[in-house]
Amino acid sequence: MSTDVRPLPDSPLALPGKLPVWTAILWLFGLTAASIPLLGILTPTELVSAFWSYNSDQYSTVLAHFSWAPRVSVALLIGCALGLAGAVTQQVLGNPLASPSTLGVEAGGQFGITLATLFFPALLTFSPDLAAIAGGLLAIGLVIALTWRLGFSPVTVILAGLVITFFMGALNMAFLLLKGEWLGNLFIWGAGSLVQNNWQLFMDLWPRVLVIGIALILLMRPLQLLQLGQASASALGARVAAVRMTALFLVVLMSATVVSRVGVVAFVGLAAPVLARLLGARTLRQRLIWSSLLGSSLLLLADTLAQWASTWGNGALVPTGTTTALIGGPIILIALQNVRNTHHMPGQAANPAGFLPVRRSTLATASVIGALLIAVFLVSMGWSPGLDEWHWTPASEWGDAWVWRGPRLLAAVLAGVALGLAGTLIQRMTSNPMASPEILGISGGAALVMVVLALAGIQLDRTGQLVAATAGAGAALGLLILLARKHRFAGNQLLLGGLALYVFMDAGIRMVMASGSSVATGLLNWMYGSTWLVSDHEAIALLSLILLICGGLFLVVRPLTILPLGDSTASSLGISVGKARLLLLLLAALLTAAATVVIGPLSFVGLIAPHLARVLGQQTVGRQLVVAALAGGLLLAVADYLSRTVIFPNQLPAGLLAALVGGLYFLWGLSRHGRS
Structure with missing residues (x-):
């Protein structure tokens, strides 16, 4: 998939000092920002103890234990999961712009849940993960199929992922406009919210994230071999196709599990690995570890910003998915500064195009299209459904019909x-x-x-x-x-x-x-x-x-x-x-x-x-x-x-x-x- 050949280091590269320092700063800043609303009510010690206990006679500790602490924990857990998934995706595709968001996995997961809500509601009762996973697999499968022969060029992958996301979003919107009474709340949820009122979500998520995360880490050695190129990795015994498919399947599992619980929390999986690289993470081990930690801090900061924005907006809900998406644009531009697109843009072949249509008369072609346009105009003005059946509107009544159909x-x-x-x-x-x-x-x-x-x-x-x-x-x-x-x-x-x-x-x-x-x-x-x-x-x-x-x-x-x-x-x-x-x-x-x-x-x-x-x-x-x-x-x-x-x-x-x-x-x- 990636033709770049980079030798594996003989010894582990030294960890840049700024990487743990900046990670610690982001964690400290995120935890402090998230704690500010309660610091005037509870002491730091009481806030820390709110993660495992509360005083039933003191409402502020009840609020901290059942709302604040679960929300912070969920943000850290999901951020870690998405950061790890993003780092693995970039390694598999050899593409520093790849992530579950840019590959359409998160949009696909929401699309799967939309279909299940309308046509298979019993499936959601059994497990929302299955519908989200199916949608995510469909999205990433389409991106892989479309960009395989173009070498997974960064530009090509981004364009394909964008269009997959856009197309599935259009389908979701069509269903919303047609079945709004069924899907209104679904789309409010789908904007991505980490609001919690108990520990149930965290308890459901952490075993899944842990198991999938361990499975991804166990693939680290085969993933390292991919840096040698497909031929060299195969010669060393790696089953390249199997490793890639397994890793991408686990990425979809991780991302879809998150989407099925909290909606689309976009671009954390892109931002965290990019920041890890910018701060000096060089080896795959370093990128996996520090992308996970940075993902946690970034999502906590984004969620805190969403809470503050909701407060500034007189209590109107600002989804966490909105604040995380706002960091996506700058991150893409930052990541592109050092990207060399060694492949052709889609449609820019190195050889002459194989499809050259026969030249036709412009006048004849324009006349045919013009005639079709006139025909569509006549049909649109005259032939339309009524309350009982389709009927033709006489030309004498087109003046009245123009008000509704003409403009x-x-x-x-x-x-x-x-x-x-x-x-x-x-x-x-x-x-x-x-x-x-x-x-x-x-x-x-x-x-x-x-x-x-x-x-x-x-x-x-x-x-x-x-x-x-x-x-x-x-x-x-x-x-x-x-x-x-x-x-x-x-x-x-x-x-x-x-x-x-x-x-x-x-x-x-x-x-x-x-x-x-x-x-x-x-x-x-x-x-x-x-x-x-x-x-x-x-x-x-x-x-x-x-x-x-x-x-x-x-x-x-x-x-x-x-x-x-x-x-x-x-x-x-x-x-x-x-x-x-x-x-x-x-x-x-x-x-x-x-x-x-x-x-x-x-x-x-x-x-x-x-x-x-x-x-x-x-x-x-x-x-x-x-x-x-x-x-x-x-x-x-x-x-x-x-x-x-x-x-x-x-x-x-x-x-x-x-x-x-x-x-x-x-x-x-x-x-x-x-x-x-």
Whole structure:
């Protein structure tokens, strides 16, 4: 899986002094911060004794024994488990960015519990672990299958894990919108909470964590041999495939066990091993030990921060999963500083592409897609379900029907056009056909602002929401520019910077779900592309903006054509590479923001539309832009119609349907580009 060959040390490496010092500081700081609320009531000695006894005549000791002490113990135990699981995952895959969170294991565990809640509730009564383990195995199995032939490149694994997480999250959200009365509390729990009122959870967890942890430690010697490379490890008697599969299975067991009890507590398994490496842990033994200890302290600090935030928020619950997710973005960026991606980006083959579609007439192709778009418009306006049966609305009544069907249909088409154009710009600019506006993180910036406004209780009208979302997209763009400018806006840094933004957005979404309010429901509907919120004025404004931006696209055809030839070639042909990429990024951001503020941030149309244009034989930049724009409009028009009719009289967000289809397409495309 990893082709890097690193010799095993002849003698144990000396332990850097700063590693135990900083670990002790984090532990001391975490325990002190967690104890502050009770230090004014109980003495330090009474707090320590609260872990095993209490005075029934003194309420503060009862509170400490049954609430504070179990919560601290659970945080330390789970942090240790996730830190160990993350260190083993990174060793198995030879990837310093790998963890149960980035591989989709935790999202898969929640997905398994969602399915069991709806269809197999008896299984949860027997053991919630089984459903979570099945979901986690499904997620990590998909990531392994998709990235096996690409050598587990850090970028490739992160992208595959992100899309698996995103896709399973979309499925979870679809179930929530359809079966909210069954799953509302499940998603509040799934945001990750360590609140305790007795010792039952800790007593259930510690034997499982201990057994799985011992099993992982027993694999340490075979895991060390993996550093020699597959051929050398096999020659020394190691069954490489068996060791890897066993280790990953144990990682899934550990992570799924945690998810089934407390929900998704994200990125501790990534942060702890990264900190251990930064503080000097070099050998596998050191990384396993210190990642476990650092994981405990990090989760305790995150949980304490969640408690403080809940207090500052007038008692509103702030899930621990939110505060742990907030550290994920910076940790990813820190970990990337010393990562050498020796493998090609997905879709960047070393040899000429094996699939070159036959070139077709742009006029003929655009005419066919245009005809299909007109057909979808006619069907959407005329053929729809009623209270009793499906019926055709006469053309004479379309004026009245337009109020309910027209603005949303027009907005869906225009958003699809914008995303198709933005996706083409991004894929051409990064020379990466697996890139998309969603993964770039610009749409996530718009969504994050909307989440913050909702959580702050700020009520804005529709115009205010559009302005705020646009500002969020612009802020995300500025952050991406700062992150990627020293790399001349190269594809890897842009995509991974976008991933960091997605992490923050995900944290906000989890906080919204935990609130369980009516505002949260409306915001989630918007985030997953609810076109029924669109008015005539918004649709017309979107049309004007897209027409204005399209006028500027004529200026970028030449740079888009030359940039894929390489930086040196582009510079020799008179292209200022950095400025050209910045201009392209600005145009892509404007198009993405225009679509996001109307239809929400979560859709893969920006990935699918440019691919369809290439499949339909449009290889040059200008032709691909035209056909991708039309294809994007057609895709979202169909999604809008289906969202309105498939579960009538209820509705699904059009963006959610597009995300489900787009996620499958992304996974198929990633596996296809991995073939030799």
